[in-house]
Amino acid sequence: MDMKGVWEEMEECHRRGLARAVGVSNFACKKLEHLLSFARIPPAANQVEVHPYCRQNKLREFCREKGIQLCAYSPLGGNGTPWANNSVMDSPVLKQIAQDRGKTVAQVCIRWVYEQGDCVIAKSFNESRMRENLDIFGWELTDDDHRKISDLPESRGNYNFLVHESGPYKTVEELWDGRSLPATASKRRSFRLIDEHL
Ligand SMILES: NC(=O)c1ccc[n+]([C@@H]2O[C@H](COP(=O)([O-])OP(=O)(O)OC[C@H]3O[C@@H](n4cnc5c(N)ncnc54)[C@H](OP(=O)(O)O)[C@@H]3O)[C@@H](O)[C@H]2O)c1
Numbered sequence: 001m002d003m004k005g006v007w008e009e010m011e012e013c014h015r016r017g018l019a020r021a022v023g024v025s026n027f028a029c030k031k032l033e034h035l036l037s038f039a040r041i042p043p044a045a046n047q048v049e050v051h052p053y054c055r056q057n058k059l060r061e062f063c064r065e066k067g068i069q070l071c072a073y074s075p076l077g078g079n080g081t082p083w084a085n086n087s088v089m090d091s092p093v094l095k096q097i098a099q100d101r102g103k104t105v106a107q108v109c110i111r112w113v114y115e116q117g118d119c120v121i122a123k124s125f126n127e128s129r130m131r132e133n134l135d136i137f138g139w140e141l142t143d144d145d146h147r148k149i150s151d152l153p154e155s156r157g158n159y160n161f162l163v164h165e166s167g168p169y170k171t172v173e174e175l176w177d178g179r180s181l182p183a184t185a186s187k188r189r190s191f192r193l194i195d196e197h198l
Contacts, residue, residue, distance in 0.1 A: 001168035028177040047071040083157040158183040
């Protein structure tokens with residue numbers, strides 16, 4: 001993939017005032033390093049999967065050093081999407097934390113992301129859930145809550161649909177800088193649901 005050519009065009013959009021800021025998505029550290037080696041305008045943000053089971057600590061630190069805002073998509077684990085499942089919302093540990101704080105699991109997830117300093121993109125088509133998702137201020141998670149979340153096993157959505165033997169990234173590990181993590185949705189389920197969506 002011609003990353004340099006694409007980024008130069010993004011920079012041109014910024015210079016012409018067509019975009020107030022330009023950023024990237026699903027970039028791990030290596031790809032960001034490569035981009036920063038030629039970018040005249042660094043990306044303002046990097047949008048990646050972040051939730052209590054996909055914590056992105058290394059990437060967050062890297063982005064912070066480089067002045068790139070980490071932006072969390074699927075903060076609730078992307079339940080209902082083809083590439084994930086309900087394991088975050090069904091987590092007994094998160095349910096217990098939610099009960100202890102008198103909040104919902106969704107609020108715990110979004111508050112946790114917010115406390116990491118990331119910006120959050122939670123999606124809902126339901127007005128009461130949108131209101132619930134905004135109600136994450138005026139309270140905080142305790143050190144013990146943070147410790148419990150840090151101890152959760154890490155996983156991420158199923159990204160098989162983004163890789164192909166003839167594409168720029170041939171395996172999911174390559175897409176994520178060689179870091180192998182279990183996928184929250186099985187390959188078969190992921191493809192079946194994508195077919196249904198199409
Ligand atoms: N850049 C990328 O590659 C990328 C990848 C994935 C997603 N994204 C973006 O990130 C945003 C969010 O990600 P996402 O939709 O994958 O996952 P998410 O925000 O983690 O979860 C969304 C799901 O949770 C449900 N939900 C929302 N609030 C809830 C609550 N309070 N309680 C229970 N369920 C709740 C929603 O259903 P209802 O609508 O019925 O409430 C929806 O099914 C989207 O706008 C998406 O476009 C970007």
